[in-house]
Amino acid sequence: MPSRPAPPFLPPQPSPLPYHQRSSSRIPPLAAASTSAFSFLLLFVICFRKLTRKRTVPTDFSKPPHRFSYTTLRRATNKFSPSLRLGQGGFGSVYHGTLPNELNVAVKVMDSGSLQGEREFQNELLFASKLDSCYIVTARGFSYDRKHRSLLIVYELMQNGNLQDALLHRKCVELVDWKKRFSIAVDIAKGIEYLHSLDPPVIHGDIKPSNILLDQCFNAKVADFGLAWLKIDNSNQNNQNQCNQGQCEVKVEESDKIIGLKRVELESNNGGEDYGSVVEETDSVTTGFDEFNLVVDQLPVCMTSPETLEAVSASPETGAVGVSLEGNLDVGSIEGVKELVNGEKNNGGGIQSESRKDWLKQEKGGTTSENGGVKDYVMEWLGTEINKGRPKSDWIGASSSSNSQSVAKIVKKKNRKRLDWWVSLDDDKDEKVLKKEKRRPAREWWKEEYCEELEKKNKKKKKKRDMGMTSDDNNGGEDWWPRDEELYVERKKKRSKSRGSIGSIEWFSGELFRGNRNSHDSLSGEIPESGGISSTPSMRGNVCYAAPEYGGGGNLSEKSDVYSFGVLLLVLIAGRRPLQVTNLPMSEFQRANLMHWARNLARSGKLLDLVDKSVQSLDREQATLCITIALLCLQKSPAHRPSMKEVVGMLTGESQVPQLPSEFSPSPPTRFPFKSKSHQKICNNKMATPLHVCFNNEYWKCHKHLIRLFELHVSNLLILSSVNLRTSSCPLLSATFNKMAKQLYPEESV
Numbered sequence: 001m002p003s004r005p006a007p008p009f010l011p012p013q014p015s016p017l018p019y020h021q022r023s024s025s026r027i028p029p030l031a032a033a034s035t036s037a038f039s040f041l042l043l044f045v046i047c048f049r050k051l052t053r054k055r056t057v058p059t060d061f062s063k064p065p066h067r068f069s070y071t072t073l074r075r076a077t078n079k080f081s082p083s084l085r086l087g088q089g090g091f092g093s094v095y096h097g098t099l100p101n102e103l104n105v106a107v108k109v110m111d112s113g114s115l116q117g118e119r120e121f122q123n124e125l126l127f128a129s130k131l132d133s134c135y136i137v138t139a140r141g142f143s144y145d146r147k148h149r150s151l152l153i154v155y156e157l158m159q160n161g162n163l164q165d166a167l168l169h170r171k172c173v174e175l176v177d178w179k180k181r182f183s184i185a186v187d188i189a190k191g192i193e194y195l196h197s198l199d200p201p202v203i204h205g206d207i208k209p210s211n212i213l214l215d216q217c218f219n220a221k222v223a224d225f226g227l228a229w230l231k232i233d234n235s236n237q238n239n240q241n242q243c244n245q246g247q248c249e250v251k252v253e254e255s256d257k258i259i260g261l262k263r264v265e266l267e268s269n270n271g272g273e274d275y276g277s278v279v280e281e282t283d284s285v286t287t288g289f290d291e292f293n294l295v296v297d298q299l300p301v302c303m304t305s306p307e308t309l310e311a312v313s314a315s316p317e318t319g320a321v322g323v324s325l326e327g328n329l330d331v332g333s334i335e336g337v338k339e340l341v342n343g344e345k346n347n348g349g350g351i352q353s354e355s356r357k358d359w360l361k362q363e364k365g366g367t368t369s370e371n372g373g374v375k376d377y378v379m380e381w382l383g384t385e386i387n388k389g390r391p392k393s394d395w396i397g398a399s400s401s402s403n404s405q406s407v408a409k410i411v412k413k414k415n416r417k418r419l420d421w422w423v424s425l426d427d428d429k430d431e432k433v434l435k436k437e438k439r440r441p442a443r444e445w446w447k448e449e450y451c452e453e454l455e456k457k458n459k460k461k462k463k464k465r466d467m468g469m470t471s472d473d474n475n476g477g478e479d480w481w482p483r484d485e486e487l488y489v490e491r492k493k494k495r496s497k498s499r500g501s502i503g504s505i506e507w508f509s510g511e512l513f514r515g516n517r518n519s520h521d522s523l524s525g526e527i528p529e530s531g532g533i534s535s536t537p538s539m540r541g542n543v544c545y546a547a548p549e550y551g552g553g554g555n556l557s558e559k560s561d562v563y564s565f566g567v568l569l570l571v572l573i574a575g576r577r578p579l580q581v582t583n584l585p586m587s588e589f590q591r592a593n594l595m596h597w598a599r600n601l602a603r604s605g606k607l608l609d610l611v612d613k614s615v616q617s618l619d620r621e622q623a624t625l626c627i628t629i630a631l632l633c634l635q636k637s638p639a640h641r642p643s644m645k646e647v648v649g650m651l652t653g654e655s656q657v658p659q660l661p662s663e664f665s666p667s668p669p670t671r672f673p674f675k676s677k678s679h680q681k682i683c684n685n686k687m688a689t690p691l692h693v694c695f696n697n698e699y700w701k702c703h704k705h706l707i708r709l710f711e712l713h714v715s716n717l718l719i720l721s722s723v724n725l726r727t728s729s730c731p732l733l734s735a736t737f738n739k740m741a742k743q744l745y746p747e748e749s750v
């Protein structure tokens, strides 16, 4: 069979479709292929990111604090729903949140314009990572979100809110029972004792009822470590330390140093390890205190006598103190910095520095990498976020800018680069390398963001100066950082704009720097609403609860907390504020000041009159014991006050209660800081009760020295309804006082 011839090669038949249709017919498969490839890639990236991403919802809470994602907390609080708001503090609002694992928490959100701000945020976090006691409110974690510029702290939820609210506002029925009140007193005492028993001891610095939180069973826990300090007993250290650079000399006089776990801003010539500049900066910080002295020097003569100052700084009758507390805070910080600088550089820290290092090391160890590490976080954040729009005056040493010496230094350094320096101790690493590493982000930030701005400002300033328009503040190149007073005025203005002017009564709360509407510790008869604004001013302690040495420039110590505990104990027993004038008939005016009243009752042997009348099942013995302990804690001299350990011993019956000292028997006459005869009369008037002065807008119109003066004397002023304070030396003060007296006692002719 003949083979079939091979078919001729046929060229591919041209498609019957036109070209453009042919190419479009290929698009769908191509598109599908590329889409699927892209989605595969996307899926891969998502999976990879999910696998490698840090967990943001920790399930194990054994070692707080943990880092949460902003989204988690946002969800947990139902987008920070106002209905879940538990309260408002100086830091910001606090919300009730429920985490995905059903855990109930309290989420504190820092307001962008927070007065307390970042430094307290850091403090809270650092202390939270260390403190571990059933008498302390623990912080579960934190979150910071660059996009939303928000800082959040997550705490264990304390279902019954703060003691102030429960006792004075909500008047919880549970607190009617004496046993409950007594157990709360013991809990608080144990909480503070725990803090003081740490090595080095932690000084809370802000003990007051609104910082005591109550859980479901009304067990009390100490909260709010924004103002807490580490105490370093430095008695072994040389009294004089010289910094290595030889640029400056720091004299360290006190034997006890307090160190706040705070960020310290430093400046450096070259970004190198310039310890000299560290001390220079701290030196300038001390000038805040110098300025205070300067102010005192410039006060009217009648107000600046040593007696006056002594009376003001240490008046036990007032139970309060009004001296430049911020300055005081700064001094503490300075000493902390000096301590750190000298301790690290010269190895002169002795045992105490070692113990502090241990403390910090432990803290460091406690922060696992999984958690992001608090310190790492703080560093990262400090370098990139914190300074944006943050006035320098909010930081340590902010109040110091007006001293001429420091001004000169600041002027000299105005073009230098600003560095952020975090107090860090790491023996394993070379210090220099460590600091260099940490400084980098801030330096870069500085270069990029603000050098240019600063230059512009300086040019502007120079131009002004050339034109003869000198700044009366004379604060060198730092004018563009608002100073403290300016800031306060600004904030005050803002506040009054947003909600009208703040009533004098609000200022009567003893809060010098924050005219908060619902100050719980207020003198005002108006009881603040729950969930309202914080009761803490942005300073150490509430005026009523602050120990006299806060204002006297004395050493802050555990005994300062003891004093505050004494006031708190009286408040708990009496069920009222430490200072209360409204709703009080003139005949009972001596009861306005709780501490003063307690002393009077001790004198007359009627201690139990102080007990809240609504209390049921009163144990008279326990109540007498509590008031006696409170009076012991309220002694003027810190040395005479018992330690918290002794207090706990007395409360639990483990140790004997000593006799009340004789100083409680005859109360020394209050020294009134005015010299005129009419004022002497007031002083000698048995009915005269030291009261806090309410401030109104006049306060801010006063000259800055008068502002200091108010701070200084606020706790010691006497206002009687029928008294017209005529101070020839200071008509402005006189006018302001009279106006305030009128507002307080409109029915009386002043």
Ligand SMILES: Nc1ncnc2c1ncn2[C@@H]1O[C@H](COP(=O)(O)OP(=O)(O)OP(=O)(O)O)[C@@H](O)[C@H]1O
Pocket (backbone or CB within 6 Å): 086, 087, 088, 089, 090, 091, 092, 093, 094, 106, 108, 137, 155, 156, 157, 158, 159, 160, 161, 162, 165, 210, 211, 213, 223, 224, 533, 534, 535, 536, 537
């Ligand atoms: N862990 C918590 N559980 C329940 N409520 C809380 C918790 N933390 C705070 N709160 C509530 O939120 C309020 C505000 O708290 P925050 O600590 O911010 O303010 P403060 O202590 O009153 O003022 P400041 O922070 O200025 O001292 C508290 O008074 C309390 O009622």
